[in-house]
Amino acid sequence: MSRNIEMLANKVLQAEKISKPPINAERIAEFHFALDIEWTNFKNNDAAAQLSVSDKKIYMNESRADKFRANCGLKNFTIAHEIGHWVLHRNLVGQHSPKIEREAEKFATYLLMPEQFVRDEFAKFNSDALSDYFPVDRKVSSLAETFCVSYTAMRIRLSQWELKLIYVDKDGKIYRSKEEFLEQSGQIRLF
Ligand SMILES: [Zn+2]
Incomplete structure (x- = not known):
């Protein structure tokens, strides 16, 4: 599975003709996958971000905006993780498991640090x-x-x-x- 995830991430980089770091996850979300990034307040939810497959949006938690601003790496990785869910899990809406989270984490790793x-x-x-x-x-x-x-x-x-x-x-x-x-x-x- 790791190899497949790595191949999927590499395909995105090749399609976008990205040949050196840094890799901007926000740009990839918007221009490669047509996923909008939207800041909003999460109700009863402390997650950093959340993917909505039906809206084609990555919602970012407004209450964490300061942390994201102070740490560009955190924001970049969080968005790359949600892109990972889009690429790998968009047919598994509503499902959560440590395995799914690990896969999204791997995708983000391969996408941002090829x-x-x-x-x-x-x-x-x-x-x-x-x-x-x-x-x-x-x-x-x-x-x-x-x-x-x-x-x-x-x-x-x-x-x-x-x-x-x-x-x-x-x-x-x-x-x-x-x-x-x-x-x-x-x-x-x-x-
Ligand atoms: Zn996740």
């Missing part, structure tokens, strides 16, 4: 003479900014098994290499 783009941007640090003096967490922050996603989203992306560009232990500490990870974390299991 493997090749992440590899290319990550490689730029390694061609930089100052790279060794640049702590790993600063690299993660810088990449998060480049892709307009949160620090956490980028850190998870870089440590995923397909990429393994950074190594993260269960406490969230990051290491610059597999060797350093194995030596210092005492952990054998990689993810």
Whole structure:
């Protein structure tokens, strides 16, 4: 399923001829999928956003507008997640499950942080003479900014098994290499 989700996300990027970050989820929602973004107050609901399949709209929670404004990555990822529901689940209206949420999360990850783009941007640090003096967490922050996603989203992306560009232990500490990870974390299991 992951591979299919990745292919679907890549198809959107190719169709939109997007070749470098940041990827603007709002533009993709509106221009590629004709989904309007509308800000509204949610009643009895603390969700960040909600997709209405029948209205072809992504409703954003007005009461969270300040948080979204302060964090472009949060807004971008939230919209990409709702696009994921449109692409993958629009025939499952009203259904909710952890599996469905995980799939939307994966779609957002692949849409906003495509493997090749992440590899290319990550490689730029390694061609930089100052790279060794640049702590790993600063690299993660810088990449998060480049892709307009949160620090956490980028850190998870870089440590995923397909990429393994950074190594993260269960406490969230990051290491610059597999060797350093194995030596210092005492952990054998990689993810
Ligand atoms: Zn969702």
